[in-house]
Amino acid sequence: MTRILPVAGALAVAAYALVGVLSIVVWDPMAAVPGASHAEVVAGVEGSGESWTTGVVIPLALFAPGVIVAAVLSAVAVAGRLRWSTAAAWQLGLLVCGAPVYFAASFPMGMAVADAFLVSGGSHQPAPLALYGVSALAALVLVIGGVVALRGRPSPEPVAA
Template identity: 45%
Template sequence: MERMRATWWIAIAGVLAVAAYAAFAALQILVLNPLAATPGKSLEQIRSEASAVGEPLGGAGVLVFLGVGVLLAVILAVVVIRSRIRPVVTALLFLGLLAFGTPAYFAASFGPGMSLADAFGISGADYSPWSLLLYGISALAVVMAVVLAVVLVLAPRDRVTCSR
């Protein structure tokens, strides 16, 4: 029972972490980066000027793309809970999902970044430093997954798992 409770809590924390990552990525793509890329303009001015030259900033597409990660997290939570997967394996799976946040962020931000570049004659790169937080979380997830995998391989079996 203790093992299932741990799996539940890890799955809930994993879904919340992925959802928070996706929400912050959307904020970065749709608000923070456009404001940083075009200083002195309001978000409404940026959107209006970009749309006027045929370069919409793609709000719905970004949300749908990032929403896929949240949906994957929910599906993963259901699978690990119903399959009675060990807590340590559950943690590894969610860390892997967080690690893939960086490529998902890059893919979701590519269109809006190019729209900013084309509309304002700037680079399509990130201007807001807040993207570093997303990269850092994904990098930390990779490091934690590697450490957890090493512990899982090297530790005696009864020290890593919870008894039924």
């Protein structure tokens, strides 16, 4: 258990990032322009003067640090230099932070597609809701874990006067 949990946490953060990037770069643009292929959407965005590359690079750049930190936490915990519960708490925190990262990362691509095809800039598919749900669940687990950890501590000794 002590080695599996940090590795599972790192994999969860990586999966979150992968779904986030795929949602931003592939699924949402295609859902915004039904019937168009991915290549047609890319060509439409580029043809309208918007940058497809910026819409791809920003999600990668914003999600990558969390994946790297999760992997480092996992490696340090597996090596025995960090308690698995501490690594898990930090990885849960990374999942919580995934929601605002997703929102910020999706904005440039959403605007590029919206401007190119005159569609709304909001999400057009369910992946963001799933990601936000995972972030909310991670926040809940983090709070419950913190409360359980605090309740397990012994009471401080009264100070003698």
